[in-house]
Every structure is written in C-alpha cells, then in structure tokens.
Amino acid sequence: MNIREVIMQRKSVRTYQEEIVSKELRQKLENYIRDVDTPFDTKKIRFEIIDINNNKKDMKLGTYGVIKGAKTFICAVIEKGNGYEENLGYAFEKIILYATSLGLGTCWLGGTFKRADFGKTVGLQANEFIPVITPIGYPKANRSLLDTLMVMAAGSKNRKDWIELFFADDFDKPLKKEEVKKFEEALEMVRIAPSASNKQPWRIVKYKNTFHFFLCRNKGYGKALGFDIQRLDMGIAMCHFETMINELGYLGKWDACNPGITLPERYEYIVSFTIA
Ligand SMILES: Cc1cc2nc3c(=O)[nH]c(=O)nc-3n(C[C@H](O)[C@H](O)[C@H](O)COP(=O)(O)O)c2cc1C
Numbered sequence: 001m002n003i004r005e006v007i008m009q010r011k012s013v014r015t016y017q018e019e020i021v022s023k024e025l026r027q028k029l030e031n032y033i034r035d036v037d038t039p040f041d042t043k044k045i046r047f048e049i050i051d052i053n054n055n056k057k058d059m060k061l062g063t064y065g066v067i068k069g070a071k072t073f074i075c076a077v078i079e080k081g082n083g084y085e086e087n088l089g090y091a092f093e094k095i096i097l098y099a100t101s102l103g104l105g106t107c108w109l110g111g112t113f114k115r116a117d118f119g120k121t122v123g124l125q126a127n128e129f130i131p132v133i134t135p136i137g138y139p140k141a142n143r144s145l146l147d148t149l150m151v152m153a154a155g156s157k158n159r160k161d162w163i164e165l166f167f168a169d170d171f172d173k174p175l176k177k178e179e180v181k182k183f184e185e186a187l188e189m190v191r192i193a194p195s196a197s198n199k200q201p202w203r204i205v206k207y208k209n210t211f212h213f214f215l216c217r218n219k220g221y222g223k224a225l226g227f228d229i230q231r232l233d234m235g236i237a238m239c240h241f242e243t244m245i246n247e248l249g250y251l252g253k254w255d256a257c258n259p260g261i262t263l264p265e266r267y268e269y270i271v272s273f274t275i276a
Contacts, residue, residue: 013105070135089235
C-alpha cells in the first residue's frame with residue numbers, strides 16, 4: 001500500500017475482535033515506534049505498548065466502554081512543560097498509519113480513557129503526562145452501539161470542503177485546485193485527516209512554494225483536558241502533508257516563518273513547509 005492508500009483506509013476503530021495482536025506484528029510495531037521521527041528535535045516523548053492480557057491487574061484499563069475487545073494499547077508519554085504538541089501529533093499519526101498498513105485498527109483517544117489507570121501501567125513519573133493513547137487490534141466487522149453513536153456524534157464521516165480550508169496568499173482568496181496541481185493530493189490528505197471530535201481545525205495558506213499552517217481554534221474546546229489537543233491535530237495535518245509530498249517526489253522543510261498576514265478571529269500561526 002502506498003501512503004495515499006493507507007491514509008484513505010484509516011478510520012477510527014472502536015470495536016475489536018478478542019484476538020491478541022500476533023507476535024510478528026507486535027515486533028514490527030515495536031521496531032517502528034523506537035525509531036519514529038518527529039518534525040522538531042525533542043526526545044521528550046516515549047511510546048509504550050501495553051498488552052493488557054499479560055497482567056490481571058491491568059484488565060481494568062478503562063475507556064468508558066468506548067473501546068470494545070482491544071487487548072493492546074499504545075500510550076504516548078510526554079514530559080510536561082515542553083512544546084511537544086505538534087511533534088506528538090505528527091509522530092503518533094505516523095504510528096497510527098504504520099499500524100493501518102499492517103492491517104490493524106486504531107483510534108486516537110484524547111478524552112475517553114482513564115489516565116490514572118494507564119499512568120499506573122506505564123510507570124508514569126511525576127513530570128510525565130499521557131495526552132493520548134490508541135487501541136491496536138483486529139477490527140470487528142460490526143461496530144458496537146456506542147461506537148456507532150460516537151461516529152454519529154462527531155460526524156466522523158464528513159469533512160469540510162477544500163474551499164473552507166485552503167487559501168492563496170491570504171485568507172481572502174480560496175486556493176483553486178488548478179493553482180496547486182502538483183501538490184493537490186498533499187492538501188487532500190490533510191483534508192481527510194482525523195482530528196479531535198472531527199473539528200478539522202487546520203487551515204493552510206499557500207504563498208509561492210511555501211505552505212503556511214494555521215490553527216482555527218474552537219473556542220473553549222478541550223479546556224478541561226489540561227493540554228492543547230487541537231495542536232495535536234496540527235501535528236497530524238503536518239504528518240499527512242509531508243508524507244504525501246514525499247510520495248509525490250518532493251522534499252521540503254518545516255520552519256517558523258510567519259507570513260504576517262491578517263488573521264480571522266481565533267486563528268493562530270503554527271508552522272510553514274517550504275518545498276525545496
Ligand atoms: C487528537 C484526537 C483525539 C481524539 N480523541 C477521541 C476520544 O477521546 N474518543 C473517541 O472515541 N475518539 C477520539 N478521536 C477520534 C475522532 O473522533 C475521529 O478521528 C474523527 O471523528 C474522525 O473520524 P475518523 O477517525 O473515523 O476518520 C480523537 C481524534 C484525535 C485526532
């Protein structure tokens with residue numbers, strides 16, 4: 001499968017077969033996780049695979065009934081206080097896409113899991129925090145009732161139109177597909193990315209060969225979580241954009257070069273990607 005196919009195939013899986021992930025696939029995941037790359041240089045993230053079958057005590061690991069049947073989870077553990085969000089979003093989505101390419105189901109969980117349970121299992125240190133986890137396993141053919149309700153509540157099957165997300169030069173001018181032919185698919189992979197509650201907060205302004213990424217914040221959203229979940233969404237968008245750009249045969253780099261354009265209310269500049 002190429003990266004485009006993997007991105008198109010990924011969807012949140014909340015209902016799993018009771019079967020444990022095979023040793024072979026687990027080993028592949030472990031190898032991948034160890035070396036997964038991040039756009040910015042920080043080593044303050046670790047990923048732990050938890051096999052809840054190995055230890056009776058762990059059987060209580062809670063997801064409020066949202067996840068059914070999964071025996072294995074990947075936990076993202078970060079050190080509090082460093083700007084980790086885009087890095088984590090990017091790296092965790094890479095892991096999610098890799099698992100998808102292995103035929104495994106995943107589901108980003110930033111809200112509906114019991115942090116204390118998972119914290120105990122990974123041996124959380126005082127300066128550490130678990131922003132997100134994902135179950136890993138073989139998808140069941142039929143969704144549980146709660147899974148179906150979650151999909152409906154978030155409108156998970158819908159995505160915003162291109163015209164709402166991508167702009168030329170500034171936010172007054174929607175970007176036409178003809179203007180960006182070579183890179184169209186990279187933007188399309190951002191458009192279909194997952195995001196917390198399917199809010200799709202990413203906006204991109206193209207200027208010459210640079211794509212400026214902005215966050216359109218949903219007021220008050222995620223406040224109670226204690227971390228900036230919408231910046232994780234930005235990392236996911238960066239992951240989809242860069243991996244697709246690379247697959248199209250282009251290279252480039254991430255940089256902070258704020259174009260200083262007028263921003264609509266609740267928009268924030270995040271980062272820019274310049275094609276080499
Ligand atoms: C950062 C992040 C956090 C999420 N947290 C949860 C969660 O706590 N519970 C849940 O059921 N789904 C969660 N999701 C899944 C989203 O609801 C889902 O990605 C979105 O509705 C789009 O659906 P899809 O993944 O099937 O394409 C999260 C997704 C992201 C990206």
